[in-house]
Amino acid sequence: MIFRLVPILMAALLLIAAPARAIEIQSNQPSDDTAALLQKLDVSRMPDRTQGFVHIQDQKAGVLIQPVGRIFRDVHSIGQFWLDAAFIIVAVLSMAALYFLVGSMDFHRDEKGRTILRFTGFERFIHWLVASCFIVLGLTGLNLVFGRSLVQPWLGDDAFAELTHLGKLAHNFLAFPFIAGLAVLTVQWLKHNLPDRTDIVWIKMAGGMFGGPHPPAKKFNAGQKMIYWAAVLGGGALVVTGIALMVPFALTDILGMQLIQVAHSLIAAAMIAVVIGHIYLGTLGVRGSFEAMSTGRVDINWAREHHPLWVADEAAKGKLGPNYL
Amino acid sequence: MARMKFLCDAERCIDCNACVTACKNEHEVPWGLNRRRVVTLNDGQPGELSVSMACMHCTDAPCASVCPVDCFMQTADGIVLHNKDMCIGCGYCFYACPFGAPQYPQTTNFGSRGKMDKCTFCAGGPQGSNSPEQFEQYGRDRLSEGKLPICAEMCATRSLLAGDGATIGAIYKERVLKRGYGSGAWGWSTAYRDSPTVV
Numbered sequence: 001m002i003f004r005l006v007p008i009l010m011a012a013l014l015l016i017a018a019p020a021r022a023i024e025i026q027s028n029q030p031s032d033d034t035a036a037l038l039q040k041l042d043v044s045r046m047p048d049r050t051q052g053f054v055h056i057q058d059q060k061a062g063v064l065i066q067p068v069g070r071i072f073r074d075v076h077s078i079g080q081f082w083l084d085a086a087f088i089i090v091a092v093l094s095m096a097a098l099y100f101l102v103g104s105m106d107f108h109r110d111e112k113g114r115t116i117l118r119f120t121g122f123e124r125f126i127h128w129l130v131a132s133c134f135i136v137l138g139l140t141g142l143n144l145v146f147g148r149s150l151v152q153p154w155l156g157d158d159a160f161a162e163l164t165h166l167g168k169l170a171h172n173f174l175a176f177p178f179i180a181g182l183a184v185l186t187v188q189w190l191k192h193n194l195p196d197r198t199d200i201v202w203i204k205m206a207g208g209m210f211g212g213p214h215p216p217a218k219k220f221n222a223g224q225k226m227i228y229w230a231a232v233l234g235g236g237a238l239v240v241t242g243i244a245l246m247v248p249f250a251l252t253d254i255l256g257m258q259l260i261q262v263a264h265s266l267i268a269a270a271m272i273a274v275v276i277g278h279i280y281l282g283t284l285g286v287r288g289s290f291e292a293m294s295t296g297r298v299d300i301n302w303a304r305e306h307h308p309l310w311v312a313d314e315a316a317k318g319k320l321g322p323n324y325l
Numbered sequence: 326m327a328r329m330k331f332l333c334d335a336e337r338c339i340d341c342n343a344c345v346t347a348c349k350n351e352h353e354v355p356w357g358l359n360r361r362r363v364v365t366l367n368d369g370q371p372g373e374l375s376v377s378m379a380c381m382h383c384t385d386a387p388c389a390s391v392c393p394v395d396c397f398m399q400t401a402d403g404i405v406l407h408n409k410d411m412c413i414g415c416g417y418c419f420y421a422c423p424f425g426a427p428q429y430p431q432t433t434n435f436g437s438r439g440k441m442d443k444c445t446f447c448a449g450g451p452q453g454s455n456s457p458e459q460f461e462q463y464g465r466d467r468l469s470e471g472k473l474p475i476c477a478e479m480c481a482t483r484s485l486l487a488g489d490g491a492t493i494g495a496i497y498k499e500r501v502l503k504r505g506y507g508s509g510a511w512g513w514s515t516a517y518r519d520s521p522t523v524v
Contacts, residue, residue: 030505052366073387161411
């Protein structure tokens, strides 16, 4: 295991320290020293990058040898592979633990079936636009990392290659509705997601997840705010790195492309982990919350339990009507 | 069994680009793709060197390791070939390759780079090169005709050597000891993780 870790650590160091160490070539003088000549044949220590002049237009071809490509391979095939896997496995296991050890948060449905509008149709459309794009982007992205070991063996080479090619196209094109949706989502919920004092209380009480009373919350509680900021910042990082990968070498050199590729994958895996948590809490974890994103209306008791300050706010605005009092 | 390798004796390379031209012509490589190129180091300075470089057909090749669809294979002779029907043009092999060997028909078209193209050691594709379609994809399969790669056969100064690693390593070692100098077999240690002195 230690032997597997060493190249990763070295790689991390070298990727940081890689920028051009100038190459020195001495003029050759005839020599009779056989040992020295033989030693010179053994060029096992190459500079990180050997660049020269080349007659073809693409000056990237002027890079003669770049042994750090080997390091990218270890970072990509070992480091990134297992970190991606770890993010997702940890997310799934902790949600399973939450479900089986702590259980769902339930609530008492209002006897008269009264509901309150939580998200407008437009808000829900934007949410599901981003969500559906993210699921396809996530699955096609995971396929690039794990498909070769998990899918290819039973799907066969040709079918898997075709699937992966279609997946790559889907990944490239669905990026754009994702970007548009994420931008609107960022704006539409920004003012409800600015941190305030209620969040501190909410975090101290862990949202009432592990028993105890529900801490008060406005439209979004601290946990939901964290999802929002993870989506905005993590999604934003994916957008930036993703666009850089779509226009290879337009923005950066090969070292940059290598780092961006690994970063895109790691951020995406972390985002998938966050979204796994989000899906659990929005469906099984907290009963009654899925309705907010399906019909847009939530049970009034659910709203009073989870978001009392928001309900009071809506009431003050006169949005609830006399039946609710 | 032979282990096919390339070796460029930089002391002999005169930057004539015959290897590049021969390769492009032999395999009818499309415009913009270069399976082989000549790089001049210290251009115009004392100690100027030119090195002809293509896919080195690495031992434990990084391109094969990072390919998401596992389209690479290595023949019994150590030649690294890839299946263009499977390639999705993701570009990872270019990020991993120490020699900048993988080429793409489109470079910045929205991430769609087309099928990767690279030197086949004149061995055609994974299934050889027996049909016009395979010729268009991979070029000629000279090896099965008993011929070595055209770039090395064309080389007027015998700078570029292609063939069994033990044989060309011994030739290079003998040259260096006889003439009393040599700047090393460029890329050899990176590609094959040994040195031409080990014969």
